[in-house]
Amino acid sequence: MADPRAGLLGSARRRAAGALRQITARPRIAALIARLAPRSVRTRTTLAACVSVAVVLLVASAAVLLLLRANLVRSVEAGAREQAQVVGRLAADGHLPNPIPLDHGSDFVQVTDTTGAVLASSQNLAGRPALTPTGTSEGHDTFDLQALGDEHHQRVTTLTADTPTGQVTVRVGASLHTADTAADLTTAALAALSALLVTTVGIVTWRATGRALRPVEVIRSEVAGIGDRDLDRRVPEPGSDDEIARLAHTMNAMLDRLEAAGVRQRRFIADASHELRSPLAVLRTQLEVAHTHPDPAVRATMVAGALQDTDRLQSLATDLLLLARLDATGHDGPQEDIDLADLVRTTAEGRHAQPHAVTLDLTDGLTTTGNPMWLGRLLTNLLDNAQRHARTTIAVRLGFDAEAGQAVIDVTNDGPAIDPAGREKVFERFTRLDDARSRDDGGTGLGLSIARDIATIHGGTLTIDDIGAGCTFRTRLPARRGPATGDGGTRPGTASD
Known part of the structure; x- marks a missing residue:
């Protein structure tokens, strides 16, 4: 007698094998569908148009056939009923x-x-x-x-x-x-007409899509041929005012930005190499002289000069790292509510002794959102620049433009004014105007560029304005009025630098 457990075990094994075959078949079916699916937009659009028209025609044809047959059958029934009534009256x-x-x-x-x-x-x-x-x-x-x-x-x-x-x-x-014949003829006619319409729609869609996508293919091939050394090339822009023309315009704008970024990068690398090479050469010369010169006084002088050049190299490296961080992080830095009056006052009063006094005129109760360390660096760079070029005094004023919803920070020095033609140039990296070419003032040529980048990241601006005598750097930052501190108004003060 056969063991019933063996039969049950065999049945379970067969069910498990069938389930396993189904599971393993699904990925193969999915892969086959993926391989058979059309990949080009032109083919997909044509298929979608043909399928849509075919579905509409199928529904419309079915409705026409149903209505036609219903009318014909109703006519036949009316004739049969009429004869039945005649026969009934005769009976x-x-x-x-x-x-x-x-x-x-x-x-x-x-x-x-x-x-x-x-x-x-x-x-x-x-x-x-x-x-x-x-x-x-x-x-x-x-x-x-x-x-x-x-x-x-x-x-x-x-x-x-x-x-x-x-x-x-x-x-x-x-x-x-008669009804069957009419329905058959109508079905054949609708089928032939539907096939003709679907074929016509497919041909028209294929040609129209190809013509519409031809500029896209031209743009794609042109962009594919643009390398990192020929960013001056541009894609052709169609004369039409449609999506393709806007795409080409956007691509050219992107290429403009890429070319400008490449130019800036190459110029920055060249300028950084030049700025690093000069102090390194001077530092090497000073160390070689100090190493070989027998006079201890001369050696001490050379070492002191080498330390100054080392400090300048360290400042330059710090500025380069900050610029790289600003370019990389953008708005991703820490965001905090900052009391601008307190930030300006702390920055100005926390500086080491400077040759020129700093006068403060601050409006309390102004708050902005941003990175306090970066905003402090903005103010520090502006104050450093003012100290290098001021004759006697430096003034810092903090006000509020209620109409624009912006805090306005003016850093003014009584030094020589900057010619309007050079006011944008001073914000370029490693730029020194003719009256500030000396490297003895300790500048790296990056301070104003860093300050403008920080202002831009915080949604503000940094410009040079004509406000009285001397030179004024005006910073605008989004701000709001908060609870006033102290007397709640404008309070002048002096930071002894």
């Missing part, structure tokens, strides 16, 4: 002929009494027994009409009438051959 009057003549469109007529006996019929049903229902179709009774000797698609109308000898049943069968 009621006692003038029922046998055989019963057929009207146009009718296949047969049969009249039976309550016992099912045939009283009269058309010629083609002469001698045949009474028709009995065999089922229903489309809500109507169906009959076995093989007695007619042919396959017939008919609609049978049944009507009862009262006669002098009792109630009779009249059945009239009307042929649906």
Whole structure:
């Protein structure tokens, strides 16, 4: 006797194997679908247009065929009902002929009494027994009409009438051959027309999409051919004012930015190399002289000079690192609510002794959001620049432009004014105007550039304005009024630098 557990185990194994085959088949099917899926936009667009039109035509054709057939069947039923009513009136009057003549469109007529006996019929049903229902179709009774000797698609109308000898049943069968023929012809015509329309839509969509995407392909090939050494090339811009033209314009604007960034990078590298090479050469010379010179006083002088150049190199490296960090992080730095008056006052008063005093005129209660360390560096750079070029005094004023919602920080020194033609140039990296070319003042040529980058990152601006005598650097930052501190107004003060 077979062990039933073995049968159960075998069945479980077969089910597990079938499930495993289904699981392993799914990735293969997905991969096959992915390989067969069209990859080009032109092909996908054409297929989508053809499928959409085909679906619409299919629904419309089905609706037309249903309405047509319904109207034709209704007409056939009306004719059969009319003949049934005529036969019923003849039976009621006692003038029922046998055989019963057929009207146009009718296949047969049969009249039976309550016992099912045939009283009269058309010629083609002469001698045949009474028709009995065999089922229903489309809500109507169906009959076995093989007695007619042919396959017939008919609609049978049944009507009862009262006669002098009792109630009779009249059945009239009307042929649906005309309706079927019309439906078949209409179906064939709609199928041919739909195929023609779908083909036409496919051809038109294919050509129109190809023509529309041709500028995109030109742009793609042109961009693909642009290397890092020929960023001056531009993609052609179509004359039309459409999405393709805007794409080409955007691509050219991006290439403009890339070219400008490349130029800035190359110039920055060249300037940084030059700025680093000069102090390194001087430092090497001083160390070589100090190493070989027998006089201790000369060696001490050389070492002091080397320390100064080392400090300058350290400042330059710090500025370069800060610029790289600003370029890399942008707005990603820490965001804090900053009291601007307190920041300006702390920055000015926390500096080491300087040759020129700094006068403060601050409006309390102004708050901005940003990185306090970077904003402090902005102020420090502006104050360092002012100290290098001031004759006697430096003034720092903090105000509020209520209409623009901005805090305005003016750092003014009474030194020589900057010519309007050079006011933008001073913010370029490693730029020194002719009256500030000396490296003995300790500047690296990066302070104002760093200050402007910090202002831009915080949503503000840094410009040079004509405000009285001397030179004024104006910083604008988004700010809001907060609770006032102290007396809540404008309070002058002096920071002894």
